[in-house]
Amino acid sequence: MTKRIYLADNYIKDFNSTLVKNTSKGIVLTETCFYPEGGGQPGDRGSLIIKNQPIKVNNTRIHQELVIHETETQDFPVGSKVEGKLDWNYRYRLMRSHSAQHVISRYFQVNYQAETVSTQLKYGKSRLDFQPLRKIPLEELETITKKINMILAKKLPVSIKALPREEAFSYLREKKYQTKYLEMVPKSIKSIRIISIGDYDFAACAGTHVKNTSEIGEVSLISTKNKGKFRERIFYTVI
Numbered sequence: 001m002t003k004r005i006y007l008a009d010n011y012i013k014d015f016n017s018t019l020v021k022n023t024s025k026g027i028v029l030t031e032t033c034f035y036p037e038g039g040g041q042p043g044d045r046g047s048l049i050i051k052n053q054p055i056k057v058n059n060t061r062i063h064q065e066l067v068i069h070e071t072e073t074q075d076f077p078v079g080s081k082v083e084g085k086l087d088w089n090y091r092y093r094l095m096r097s098h099s100a101q102h103v104i105s106r107y108f109q110v111n112y113q114a115e116t117v118s119t120q121l122k123y124g125k126s127r128l129d130f131q132p133l134r135k136i137p138l139e140e141l142e143t144i145t146k147k148i149n150m151i152l153a154k155k156l157p158v159s160i161k162a163l164p165r166e167e168a169f170s171y172l173r174e175k176k177y178q179t180k181y182l183e184m185v186p187k188s189i190k191s192i193r194i195i196s197i198g199d200y201d202f203a204a205c206a207g208t209h210v211k212n213t214s215e216i217g218e219v220s221l222i223s224t225k226n227k228g229k230f231r232e233r234i235f236y237t238v239i
């Protein structure tokens with residue numbers, strides 16, 4: 001099992017580790033701050049320095065509790081000391097997009113009674129799917145954008161905590177978070193990580209986030225697309 005040091009601190013940009021395994025896809029380390037693709041958030045990019053040689057990490061994935069740093073070459077001795085460096089520009093923008101997504105999801109839940117059923121964060125344009133939701137006309141989308149930016153401008157603190165499974169479920173239900181999908185996670189998962197954004201939003205999430213909504217700056221909601229009966233896709237970017 002790889003120790004995922006980003007879970008407790010999302011701002012770690014570089015770290016020292018040890019190589020434990022080479023796979024056909026990439027390199028496994030004892031610990032890492034590289035986020036593996038999941039929960040709608042892309043895997044991190046960056047570099048690993050092994051024996052003074054910089055190796056590019058094109059993506060990061062998780063497979064059976066092992067974080068795999070996808071690299072073009074993998075033939076390094078097990079036990080090698082490794083220095084890891086995130087592509088911080090890439091990751092930080094994804095952190096801003098991810099925290100923004102939580103606020104946008106809550107906004108639609110509160111104001112449109114629409115739940116977020118899927119998300120896909122991208123360095124550029126991210127997207128959310130809502131259900132049930134009607135088509136949102138352009139002018140209305142502009143008003144929503146303004147309202148969401150007013151929430152972000154309140155400089156709400158973003159905090160991370162872990163609660164035991166059952167305690168987390170009842171806490172989140174009380175905060176009006178949709179726990180239907182969360183309850184499907186295997187019972188072997190005993191602790192749930194909760195991201196709180198001021199008093200506005202509470203969600204179970206394993207992703208990386210900024211510390212304050214002021215870091216997000218502003219968002220722009222761009223367009224909506226019908227994805228089926230009462231299901232709408234909304235695109236957005238962080239500016």
Ligand SMILES: [Zn+2]
Pocket residue numbers: 039098102203204205206207
């Ligand atoms: Zn999330």
